[in-house]
Each structure stands twice: as structure tokens, then as C-alpha cells.
Amino acid sequence: MQIALIGCGAIGSALLELVQNDAGLQIAAIVVPEGSQDAARAVAQRLAPGAQVVQTVPAAGIDLVVEAAGHAAITQHVLPALQRGLPCIVASVGALSAPGLPEQLEAAARAGRTQVQLIAGAIGGIDALAAARIGGLDSVRYTGRKPPQAWKGTPAEQGRDLDSLAVETLIFEGTAREAAAQFPKNANVAATVSLAGLGLDRTMVRLIADPAVRENLHQVEAAGAFGSFELTMRNQPLTANPKTSALTVFSAVRALRGHVAPLVI
Ligand SMILES: NC(=O)C1=CN([C@@H]2O[C@H](COP(=O)(O)OP(=O)(O)OC[C@H]3O[C@@H](n4cnc5c(N)ncnc54)[C@H](O)[C@@H]3O)[C@@H](O)[C@H]2O)C=CC1
Numbered sequence: 143m144q145i146a147l148i149g150c151g152a153i154g155s156a157l158l159e160l161v162q163n164d165a166g167l168q169i170a171a172i173v174v175p176e177g178s179q180d181a182a183r184a185v186a187q188r189l190a191p192g193a194q195v196v197q198t199v200p201a202a203g204i205d206l207v208v209e210a211a212g213h214a215a216i217t218q219h220v221l222p223a224l225q226r227g228l229p230c231i232v233a234s235v236g237a238l239s240a241p242g243l244p245e246q247l248e249a250a251a252r253a254g255r256t257q258v259q260l261i262a263g264a265i266g267g268i269d270a271l272a273a274a275r276i277g278g279l280d281s282v283r284y285t286g287r288k289p290p291q292a293w294k295g296t297p298a299e300q301g302r303d304l305d306s307l308a309v310e311t312l313i314f315e316g317t318a319r320e321a322a323a324q325f326p327k328n329a330n331v332a333a334t335v336s337l338a339g340l341g342l343d344r345t346m347v348r349l350i351a352d353p354a355v356r357e358n359l360h361q362v363e364a365a366g367a368f369g370s371f372e373l374t375m376r377n378q379p380l381t382a383n384p385k386t387s388a389l390t391v392f393s394a395v396r397a398l399r400g401h402v403a404p405l406v407i
């Protein structure tokens with residue numbers, strides 16, 4: 143299968159490393175903006191020598207697209223790829239907090255007679271949540287807790303010095319839609335939990351900067367006709383990007399392998 147990888151940062155590079163020996167998965171193209179071409183070429187030379195580094199998904203020779211780039215890449219690359227009939231795996235799930243974008247993705251996939259797959263990424267339990275939704279959910283709460291440095295470059299910096307935080311600090315409380323829009327690099331999980339469960343406007347989210355933790359913690363509490371569950375993930379962050387958990391990479395690789403494996407779990 144010929145793959146186009148969109149984005150070649152922390153997730154993209156780690157993904158290339160993991161799939162480099164997968165016989166069924168050939169990375170044919172790496173799609174990054176003009177300013178990132180040189181960096182991506184250096185990574186490609188090492189981990190995917192057969193890949194061309196380009197600015198848009200090639201018009202021919204691609205069977206499957208995997209996005210690990212950021213919210214803007216969904217409109218820019220994923221929508222047109224779906225329309226052309228290419229199945230797409232998406233990590234930047236928070237992009238679906240933009241009103242109308244889920245419907246646009248569905249329409250594009252329908253037009254191309256294909257599918258867009260939103261990966262679980264850094265969170266677990268999405269299968270249970272999506273199944274529980276069928277019986278009816280009463281409440282879903284998500285709490286994201288990361289070390290202060292993971293909140294740099296976000297609205298969490300407004301009115302506070304993250305470097306000198308001494309105690310855990312609530313930096314956001316609201317809906318999953320607001321969280322995903324305000325924290326595009328830190329609240330994709332909030333969007334994923336909400337899309338699997340009660341929706342972007344009925345899923346309550348708390349985001350916390352906590353100097354006492356080293357991992358990225360994700361907690362989900364859900365209750366409904368099925369019963370209830372409480373989930374805590376303690377994810378190792380990637381060295382290349384402390385905002386992003388390593389599990390996100392593994393989740394994307396699992397999705398890719400799921401397209402070629404004879405037995406899928
Ligand atoms: N679903 C989940 O659990 C998670 C999802 N994510 C999503 O994955 C994205 C990437 O994460 P990292 O690799 O850690 O970020 P990163 O900042 O290390 O890398 C981003 C890469 O994408 C490229 N890029 C940026 N805009 C682009 C565009 N419009 N088209 C093509 N390439 C573009 C950059 O040049 C860079 O190569 C995040 O922005 C976030 O949206 C991140 C963590 C968890």
C-alpha cells in the first residue's frame with residue numbers, strides 16, 4: 143500500500159521509524175509546508191528514502207493518507223484527498239470542533255466513496271465509549287493534565303508564568319468544542335472523547351497544568367445505560383514534542399497496519 147504522510151514533526155518522524163520495515167506499507171510521499179521541506183527531506187533520507195517530499199498529496203500513486211500535521215491540514219489536504227477517493231487516517235481530531243467540518247468530511251468521504259478514520263490517539267476506551275453511546279450515555283467528563291511546559295505557546299500562558307507554577311492550576315473548564323478550538327495541540331483527545339460519546343457541546347472538559355506530573359494524564363469518567371467507567375491514562379510524552387504522547391504515534395501506526403493486516407483487533 144502506497145502511503146502519503148501529512149506532517150513530519152514529532153508524530154510523523156516517530157511513525158516513519160516504526161513502519162520503515164513494514165513490507166505492506168510504503169511511504170510514497172511526505173506532505174509538509176514549504177518552510178518544513180528541508181527538515182522533512184533530512185528525516186526522509188534516514189527513514190523513508192523512497193518517499194518524495196511535497197507540498198500537496200500527489201495526484202496519482204497513493205492508496206492511503208495519514209495526517210499528523212495539525213488542524214489546518216484537514217481542510218487543506220484531507221478534504222480534497224477524500225473527495226478523490228483516498229481513505230484518510232486523521233490524528234488532528236480537534237479540527238472537527240470547527241462548525242460544519244464534520245459534515246464536510248462526511249460529504250467528501252461520501253463523494254469519494256471512501257472513509258475518514260479518526261484515531262483514538264493519546265486516549266483509550268474509545269471503543270467502550272462509542273459502544274456505550276448506543277445504549278445511551280448520561281454524562282462524560284474528560285480531564286487533561288500535563289506538566290506546565292506542555293502548555294507553552296497556548297492560552298494557558300495568559301496571566302501566568304508557567305515556569306514558576308508551584309501547584310496544579312486549572313487552565314480551562316468548558317465544553318469539548320471550546321477546548322479543542324482554544325488548545326488545538328493539546329485538546330484533540332477532548333474532541334475524540336466527545337465525538338465518540340456525548341458530542342462536542344455536552345462533554346465537559348477540564349485542562350490542568352500540574353508541576354507534580356511528568357506524564358500526560360488523561361482521565362475519562364462516563365456513565366449511562368451500560369453502567370459506568372473511569373479511565374486514567376499516564377502517557378509518556380515524546381521528547382520531540384512534550385505536548386504529544388507517544389501513544390498517539392502507536393495509535394496512528396495501528397491504524398495504518400489495520401489497513402493491510404488479515405486480522406484486525
Ligand atoms: N489525537 C491525538 O491524541 C493527538 C493529536 N495530535 C495532533 O497531531 C498534530 C501533530 O503533532 P506533532 O507531530 O506532535 O506536531 P509537530 O509540531 O511536531 O509536527 C507538525 C508537523 O506538521 C507539519 N505541518 C504543519 N501544518 C501543516 C499543514 N497545513 N500541512 C502539512 N503539514 C503541516 C509541520 O511542518 C510539522 O512537520 C498536532 O498538531 C495535533 O493536531 C497531537 C497529539 C495527540
Ligand SMILES: O=C([O-])CC(=O)C(=O)O
Nearest residue numbers: 264328329330331386387
Ligand atoms: O498527546 C496527548 O497527550 C494529547 C494531546 O496532545 C491532545 O489531545 O491534543
